[in-house]
Amino acid sequence: MRAREDALEPTERTAGSLQGWILVSASWLSVVATSLIAPILPRMAAHFASTPGVETMVQLSIALPSLFVGLLAGSAGILVDRIGRRGVLMVGLVAYALLGMAPLWLNGLPAILISRCGVGVAEAAIFTAGGALLGDYFRGQEREKWFALQAGSATLLAVAMLLIGGALGEISWRAPFIIYALPLLQGALVLAFIREPTRPAAILVQAKTAEPFNWRKVALPAAVSLFSSMAFFVVVVQLGFVLTQRGYASPALIGFGAAGSSLAVPVGALLFRLMGRWSPAARLALGFTLLALGFTIIGLAQGYGATVAGATVNSLGGGILIPTLMSWSLRDLDSTELGRGTGIWNTAFALGQFLSPLSVIAISSAFGGLSNTILTYGAVTGVAALIAVFATRQSNAGQTKLRT
Numbered sequence: 272m273r274a275r276e277d278a279l280e281p282t283e284r285t286a287g288s289l290q291g292w293i294l295v296s297a298s299w300l301s302v303v304a305t306s307l308i309a310p311i312l313p314r315m316a317a318h319f320a321s322t323p324g325v326e327t328m329v330q331l332s333i334a335l336p337s338l339f340v341g342l343l344a345g346s347a348g349i350l351v352d353r354i355g356r357r358g359v360l361m362v363g364l365v366a367y368a369l370l371g372m373a374p375l376w377l378n379g380l381p382a383i384l385i386s387r388c389g390v391g392v393a394e395a396a397i398f399t400a401g402g403a404l405l406g407d408y409f410r411g412q413e414r415e416k417w418f419a420l421q422a423g424s425a426t427l428l429a430v431a432m433l434l435i436g437g438a439l440g441e442i443s444w445r446a447p448f449i450i451y452a453l454p455l456l457q458g459a460l461v462l463a464f465i466r467e468p469t470r471p472a473a474i475l476v477q478a479k480t481a482e483p484f485n486w487r488k489v490a491l492p493a494a495v496s497l498f499s500s501m502a503f504f505v506v507v508v509q510l511g512f513v514l515t516q517r518g519y520a521s522p523a524l525i526g527f528g529a530a531g532s533s534l535a536v537p538v539g540a541l542l543f544r545l546m547g548r549w550s551p552a553a554r555l556a557l558g559f560t561l562l563a564l565g566f567t568i569i570g571l572a573q574g575y576g577a578t579v580a581g582a583t584v585n586s587l588g589g590g591i592l593i594p595t596l597m598s599w600s601l602r603d604l605d606s607t608e609l610g611r612g613t614g615i616w617n618t619a620f621a622l623g624q625f626l627s628p629l630s631v632i633a634i635s636s637a638f639g640g641l642s643n644t645i646l647t648y649g650a651v652t653g654v655a656a657l658i659a660v661f662a663t664r665q666s667n668a669g670q671t672k673l674r675t
Contacts, residue, residue: 437526539590
């Protein structure tokens, strides 16, 4: 496998920290799509109160981009493996900016939802091309470092977006959408500093005529990623509604609480880096345990401080889970498979993000309210933690038998 990887590396490895950070910044756009408008969802719902089904439609405004990432990331992966990464990334960044700003001028909720679908199409191109470029340029521990930085830095930006979204939301629920202009700057950086990795002609032919993708390499990580994404985005999307129900309805207060709790995600990403010898199952066990504990605290809390504390514990678990899942998903793939592998992971994670608010609506109807829904997620992630602990013990037992 090592010889095959070396043969498939780009012939011009010119990427350094500058290129790494430019590509990592592409992942920040999913944070912008979610965190920026999360604090203004209650006011957006109030503005369109006369629209039938407004509650579901407003939830969909934050979830629809993820649906289209989920639907199209796999196809985008095939595209970037066949025609290259940089051009797809550039087109995606420009489209994301234009479509993301559209709610500044759109007056109907259905039209806004259509623009959000377009944001998702652009995200699918951006995340898949950007992730494949990271995989092209970096290997092994260096690749894991950039995945951890991707998760941690995205959350730091989420903190900023939550604060900015909350502050701008005090002016108008439309005002936060002006921030969607930022990808135009990212596009200029890509144009100036990112180059398509040069691969031998034989490798390009192989990428275009490759055998069917071996789904067994990524099936289990993708399934776990979908579930983990559903759980992770419960607090990201619902915290504003939880705080509103408990008497803390100000967008600025919601943004402050969400931003403060989100600071735990980069701490979790740092813990991921420190757990260098831990297996994926062991990392998942700790991540799910923290998610379950955070859900339980939120579900039982009543005051502002306790609710935000629970969200903080939950975010710490998410910070461990996200880089673990991405690293696990891509670790066995070679260069001709990275585009498709990245696309599959993005599909799973994005579908989880889309399904998360829909699952909350369904569970709330069945179990009587948002707090009970969050407690239900606490129980389910607790079971996931136990399964991961069992998998860790089985793996350790197998390694012990091999050594003896």
